[in-house]
Amino acid sequence: MKFSKLILRNVFRNKLRAALTVLLMAAIFFFVATLLSILENFTLFSDAGKGQNRLAVQSAISLANVLPVAHEAKIRQIPGIIDVCEMQWFGAYYKEPKNFFANFAVDHRHMPAVFDDYATSPAEFEAFAKDRQGAIVGPELMKRFGWKIGDRITLKSTIFPFNPELNIRAVYNHPIDTSSLMFHMDYFQEAMGNNGLVGMFWVKVKDAKNMNPISKQIDDMFRNSTDPTETFTEKEFQLNFLSMMGDIKLLFHSISLCAIFMVILLAAIAMSMSARERVTEIAVLKAIGFGRRLVLALMLIEFTTLTVIGGILGVLGGRIVFSVVNMTRVTQGFLVNFTLYPHPIVTCLIVSIAVGIIAGGWPAIRSANMSVVDGLRRVV
Amino acid sequence: METLVQIEKVRKVYKRDEFEVPVLNGITLDVPGGDFLALMGPSGSGKTTLLNLIAGIDRPTSGRIIVEGKEISRFSETALASWRARHVGFIFQLYNLIPVLNAFENVELPLLLTKLSKKQRREHVNTALNIVGLGDRMFHYPRQLSGGQEQRVAIARAIVTDPMLLVADEPTGDLDARNAEEILNLLQRLNDEFDKTIVMVTHDPKAALHARHTLHLEKGLLVEMAAEGMETISARAEA
Numbered sequence: 001m002k003f004s005k006l007i008l009r010n011v012f013r014n015k016l017r018a019a020l021t022v023l024l025m026a027a028i029f030f031f032v033a034t035l036l037s038i039l040e041n042f043t044l045f046s047d048a049g050k051g052q053n054r055l056a057v058q059s060a061i062s063l064a065n066v067l068p069v070a071h072e073a074k075i076r077q078i079p080g081i082i083d084v085c086e087m088q089w090f091g092a093y094y095k096e097p098k099n100f101f102a103n104f105a106v107d108h109r110h111m112p113a114v115f116d117d118y119a120t121s122p123a124e125f126e127a128f129a130k131d132r133q134g135a136i137v138g139p140e141l142m143k144r145f146g147w148k149i150g151d152r153i154t155l156k157s158t159i160f161p162f163n164p165e166l167n168i169r170a171v172y173n174h175p176i177d178t179s180s181l182m183f184h185m186d187y188f189q190e191a192m193g194n195n196g197l198v199g200m201f202w203v204k205v206k207d208a209k210n211m212n213p214i215s216k217q218i219d220d221m222f223r224n225s226t227d228p229t230e231t232f233t234e235k236e237f238q239l240n241f242l243s244m245m246g247d248i249k250l251l252f253h254s255i256s257l258c259a260i261f262m263v264i265l266l267a268a269i270a271m272s273m274s275a276r277e278r279v280t281e282i283a284v285l286k287a288i289g290f291g292r293r294l295v296l297a298l299m300l301i302e303f304t305t306l307t308v309i310g311g312i313l314g315v316l317g318g319r320i321v322f323s324v325v326n327m328t329r330v331t332q333g334f335l336v337n338f339t340l341y342p343h344p345i346v347t348c349l350i351v352s353i354a355v356g357i358i359a360g361g362w363p364a365i366r367s368a369n370m371s372v373v374d375g376l377r378r379v380v
Numbered sequence: 381m382e383t384l385v386q387i388e389k390v391r392k393v394y395k396r397d398e399f400e401v402p403v404l405n406g407i408t409l410d411v412p413g414g415d416f417l418a419l420m421g422p423s424g425s426g427k428t429t430l431l432n433l434i435a436g437i438d439r440p441t442s443g444r445i446i447v448e449g450k451e452i453s454r455f456s457e458t459a460l461a462s463w464r465a466r467h468v469g470f471i472f473q474l475y476n477l478i479p480v481l482n483a484f485e486n487v488e489l490p491l492l493l494t495k496l497s498k499k500q501r502r503e504h505v506n507t508a509l510n511i512v513g514l515g516d517r518m519f520h521y522p523r524q525l526s527g528g529q530e531q532r533v534a535i536a537r538a539i540v541t542d543p544m545l546l547v548a549d550e551p552t553g554d555l556d557a558r559n560a561e562e563i564l565n566l567l568q569r570l571n572d573e574f575d576k577t578i579v580m581v582t583h584d585p586k587a588a589l590h591a592r593h594t595l596h597l598e599k600g601l602l603v604e605m606a607a608e609g610m611e612t613i614s615a616r617a618e619a
Contacts, residue, residue, distance in 0.1 A: 002492045009480035070487050286477045288490045288537070289465020291458050372437040376472070 009301045011055035011309075014274070018306060021270045025327075025355070028263040029348045030318045032256045036344035039252050041335050042303020043239075053082075054114065055203040056213055056237035060228035063089075063240070064195040067227050069189075078217050079202055080210045083113035086185050088199040092164070094145060101141055103155060103181040105188035108134075113116060114204040117174060124149070124170035134169035134185050140178040140328050140336070142171055155181075162191040178336055179328065203231075217341045266357035272301045275363035282367045283375020295366035303360025304353055311352025381410030384413035384544065385578050387435055392429050393602075401470030404428045405600035406443070413544065416571040416578045417424070418591035425597040428549055433577065434579055435468050435547040436460050447546065465493045469576075471567075475530040476507035477522040477537075484518040487536045494541065508536035511574075512566060528559030533564060546570065548580040549610045552587050564590040 001007075001052050012018050057075065059065035108129050111118075120128075120136065128134040135226040137147065147153065151168045166183050185198070213229040220231045231241065233360050274280075282295060290298075301347040327338035392404040399543045411417055411434070419427040432438035433445055436452045445453040447467070455463060469490075477486045487508050489615045491501045511516050522530055531551060538546055549568065552560035568590050570576045580591060594598040596603050 005485060006478070006481065006489075006492075013480045127499065165444055280476060282471070284478075285489070287435070287464065287470050289461050289493050291461040293458075294493075320587070373432055376476075378438075 001299075002136075003298055005212035007298060007305065010274075010278075010302050011305050014052035015344045017270055017274070018032075019088060019268060020142050021306055022310045022313060024266060025263060025307050025352065026317060027258050029149075029311045029352060030313075030316030030321075031051050031338050032259055032351070033250045033315050033344045033348045035256050036347060037338065039249055039277065039340040040344055041338050042248070049234050051344060052357055053205040053208050053211065053216070054234045055205060055211060055231050055236060055291060057201040057229050057231045058199070058237070059319065060222075060230040061220070063200070066199055067229065068199070069196045069198050071222065071227065072198075072201055072223060075218055078214060080206050080214055083204045084279040085114035085202045085204075086198045086200075087186055087202055088166075088185065089159075090155070090183075090188070091155060092157040094153060094155060094376070097158075099145070100181055103183070105185045107185040111182070112203045116204075117176075118172045119174070119298045120170050120172045121196050128169035131167055131169050132303055133165060133167050135166040135181055135183045136170040136172050137168055137181045138178040139171055139173065141181060142168075159187075159255070160192065164188070164191065176336055196250060236379075261357065264355050264359045267303075267307060267355055268362065271306075271360040272363045274303075275299065277356060279367070279370065280373050282370060283372050286370075287374045287376065290334075292368045294316055296364050299364035300357055301368055303364065304356030307352045308349065308355035312354075314317055315340055315348050319345075381598060382413050383410045383447060384415075385409075385411035385579075386444070387411075387430075387434070388444040388446070390430075390433060390440040390445060391424065392426070392433065392438070392443045393532070403566065403600050404433075404440070407600070407602060409418070409602065413577050414571070414575050416568065416590070416592045417580070418436075418583070418588035418594040419579065419581045419589055419597060420520045420594055421597035426600040427543040430597065431549055431579060431581050435470065435545070436464050452511040456556070466541065466545050467545055469535075469541070469543040471531070471545045471546060471551045472536055473553040474500050475522070475534045477530055477533055479522050482519050482521050483514060483525065483533045483536075485535055485601065486522070487518075489537060490541045496518050504540050505536075511539065511570075512536045514567035518533075526559070527555050528562060530567065531559070531563050535563070535570075538571060539574070544577055546576050546578045548578060548581065550581055552582070552584060560584070560587065592594050 056246065057067070057071070059067050072086060072174075075081065076086050085319045086107040088103075090103045090105055091105050093100040096199065106115075112125070118184075125136070128136050135153075141147070145153075147168055149168055152165065153162055154165050156163050162185060164183060166181075167186065189198075203214070203218070205211055211233060215233070219229050284297060286292075322339045327335045331338070382513060386407040387407055390404055390407045391402070394401045394403055398591055403424075407426075407430060409430075419430060421427045429438065433440055433453075434447075436445075436447075436455070440453055443453070444451055449607065450463075452463060478484075478489070481489070485504055487505045488501055491504055494501075496504065504517070506515065509518050511584060512535050514532050514536065517525065517533075520529075522533070531554075533544065534608060535551075546567070551567065555563060558581050564587055571578050571592070578589070578591075582588055
């Protein structure tokens with residue numbers, strides 16, 4: 001572009017101001033991209049079961065309510081179902097409350113069929129299946145606590161009146177979930193006095209097309225019982241689970257918007273100063289034939305270049321930081337395989353363009369509309 | 381010589397808050413092509429305003445300005461900008477070079493508005509800088525040049541598109557006597573050798589001596605004509 005030299009020279013004409021503006025942009029876009037990526041990370045987790053044809057059956061009242069184990073046999077009768085697995089959120093920690101992580105009681109007999117995306121060596125799984133107090137653990141969790149196969153650990157429950165003593169028998173591999181622990185449902189039921197109640201069921205369906213009809217069929221089956229159910233796809237279930245922590249999405253988006261609003265104001269100040277310093281130059285450009293639209297376009301491109309450079313540095317910095325820092329460990333498994341994802345990166349780059357246009361819009365319009373005579377009057 | 385600029389009964393009134401300040405009070409003036417006209421007068425007499433109107437960077441309150449047969453006072457802002465790019469070269473008192481661009485790039489600026497290729501632009505810039513005697517300083521930035529050299533670059537920028545009309549507002553006002561003389565000689569050369577029509581505003585009677593004609597303005601009126609060749613210019617004040 002013929003004007004690129006003029007634009008770039010003007011972008012960096014006041015080096016200190018340009019550097020500070022770019023750094024500010026970079027910091028804000030790093031922050032916003034991180035927040036959006038945390039939300040994306042949650043969604044990725046909920047997408048982990050996508051393609052697995054799994055349905056989650058929970059109490060229609062809430063996830064905290066339990067269902068009769070007897071529901072399982074009835075669900076199995078529905079055609080198109082491969083298997084059903086009982087699961088109970090256990091909510092325990094290891095040694096100290098700060099060592100909290102996801103842990104469940106699972107029916108090991110149906111686990112391989114329903115959770116076939118969780119890979120385990122057959123020998124290890126067999127060892128787990130044979131040991132009533134056996135546990136199967138994610139690799140990040142093993143690393144976090146320095147556990148080894150064969151270790152005996154005690155979990156401290158925050159919900160139930162017993163602390164399970166477990167033998168680590170197997171390590172699973174999963175693309176997203178790397179920090180959970182599962183132990184035998186039999187052990188849990190025995191400790192709870194075999195009361196015939198369970199938190200939820202996971203249902204493996206043969207054909208994805210039948211997910212919705214089967215989901216409806218299950219809920220219809222128990223609609224008039226004392227324990228009605230509500231059935232979700234795995235993604236819906238995970239999102240519901242996250243929503244129990246409050247409307248994180250709204251919170252994160254609100255914080256991001258506030259940050260962007262602040263950066264627009266700060267950028268507008270810097271850009272107004274830049275435009276005001278160049279009133280005479282702009283008048284000269286207009287005098288020698290640069291039209292109003294061209295001046296407007298040049299100034300907007302100049303301002304936007306500054307914000308986009310900030311945006312690029314912010315997201316690039318984020319990619320580097322999160323490739324070096326193990327966020328799974330830092331967040332104790334809250335964020336798994338965390339990085340800045342493409343969607344937040346693209347969003348931030350688009351927003352950086354918008355910030356340039358919005359913040360630079362007024363000074364650019366004012367410059368473009370300025371009378372040549374008024375602009376020259378300062379010196380002529 | 382054919383008339384290049386026709387100014388007919390031009391009035392210009394500026395509004396300052398609730399006050400109306402008349403600056404030009406009905407000027408009629410013909411400037412022939414190839415002329416070198418000096419506009420003189422005390423501060424506030426309206427000479428810069430008249431120059432701005434001729435150059436198409438301001439509009440008259442009433443009256444007509446016709447340049448090369450086109451009534452520029454009726455042009456839209458966009459058309460006027462495009463017309464200026466093709467037909468007018470500007471020389472300012474304080475040079476008004478873009479500080480972030482070197483001499484070559486400053487001179488190239490008006491050519492960016494044309495369809496010339498990069499190579500053609502380079503040739504035009506080289507020619508313009510050589511005419512003003514700065515072919516060896518083309519990659520110097522304004523801060524690396526003396527005042528006289530900066531004004532030469534500004535003149536190169538004014539002539540690079542080969543406009544028919546050069547307007548100069550106090551082109552020597554910020555220069556010492558020696559540099560001022562060099563700049564005036566250069567303008568005279570552009571008028572003599574390259575047949576450029578030049579309208580120059582100046583306070584300096586010595587500078588005006590370089591012009592073919594001198595007009596005096598006072599309180600928005602043309603009050604006197606001087607210098608030889610009066611027959612080529614018709615100017616009268618219409619009160």
